[in-house]
Amino acid sequence: MFKFVVLNGFTFIFLVIFTKFGDGEYLNMTTFNGKNCDNDEYTYEFGMRLREAFIKLCSINNNDVFLGRWHNNDTNNFLLSLIYDNLGVVSVPFVNYHFIYPDYEYHKNNNLFEFVKKIQELNKFKLIISNNNNKKLSIIFKSNYYLEIPPSSWFAMGHYPDIYNFISNILNNYPDAFIILAAGMGSKILIANLASNYPKASFIDIGSGFDILATKKDTRDWHQEHKCKKEDNYTLYEHQINYFKELLLEDF
Numbered sequence: 001m002f003k004f005v006v007l008n009g010f011t012f013i014f015l016v017i018f019t020k021f022g023d024g025e026y027l028n029m030t031t032f033n034g035k036n037c038d039n040d041e042y043t044y045e046f047g048m049r050l051r052e053a054f055i056k057l058c059s060i061n062n063n064d065v066f067l068g069r070w071h072n073n074d075t076n077n078f079l080l081s082l083i084y085d086n087l088g089v090v091s092v093p094f095v096n097y098h099f100i101y102p103d104y105e106y107h108k109n110n111n112l113f114e115f116v117k118k119i120q121e122l123n124k125f126k127l128i129i130s131n132n133n134n135k136k137l138s139i140i141f142k143s144n145y146y147l148e149i150p151p152s153s154w155f156a157m158g159h160y161p162d163i164y165n166f167i168s169n170i171l172n173n174y175p176d177a178f179i180i181l182a183a184g185m186g187s188k189i190l191i192a193n194l195a196s197n198y199p200k201a202s203f204i205d206i207g208s209g210f211d212i213l214a215t216k217k218d219t220r221d222w223h224q225e226h227k228c229k230k231e232d233n234y235t236l237y238e239h240q241i242n243y244f245k246e247l248l249l250e251d252f
Contacts, residue, residue: 017060019181019191019205020068020097025050026075028185038208039152040184046155050185053192054079055086058093060195068097101209102240116140116247119204125174127167129190130182136214137206139252140244141180145170155186167194176200182207213240 024036029051032044057065069076076094084090098105106112119126119141126143131151138146149163167190171177175198181187182205191203212218216237241248 017064017191017195017203018066018099019188020207021054021079021188022070022097023075025185025188026070026078030078036185038184041153041156043156049189051082053188054082056192056196058083059087065093066095066099067093068099069094070097100204100206103235107239107243113244116244119178120247122178125177127170127177127179129179134182134211134214137182137210139249140210140213149183152184160186164190164193171198171201178202181205182210212237213244
């Protein structure tokens, strides 16, 4: 297989799936009530479909799947119990939750820079899925097509079938497409089901990782927990634009 890029000690290959299960997914799968920080509404159906997605992702060839591990044991123990109860195994392809994320460590090497560069250079059909606030992701990753979705609760509002069918039509024409999602918790369900039906495609769930670069806005409260000086806060737009500047247009 074609080697893609080494990131955080892992080699991304051409066929790859990465998505994350964090505190929002955990609460949705266990309480079925409330909203996450992006106003994604929790529902019973949503929670059960997330459970199914996690189990399905763990049943795919582990060499091709990477699942972001959340920071507390409650979430991870619950996910492990789902696998043990349904598949009889406890081996999960977990990686760091910030596997692909410009957090406080990314600036120490050029791994994330190379990751974005390789996607830009990839000679495959590239699809970005995000809300209108993140439309610049299409420029950052040099995608062929940008699919705009509602800013929140699109699964709870019943948009999943239309979005799934739209992506399926693209994959019928471009079965080895490279799909990047910044589409909330519903991304996990999309990825699990699409990957099962289109095994030649690649799916990368970047979540909120590039929100700051694309919007100049910090969408995550946990960044504020690091009470460092501005010049040392590498989650700031100024630092990120400088880190990626060679990959961006002058008027970005």
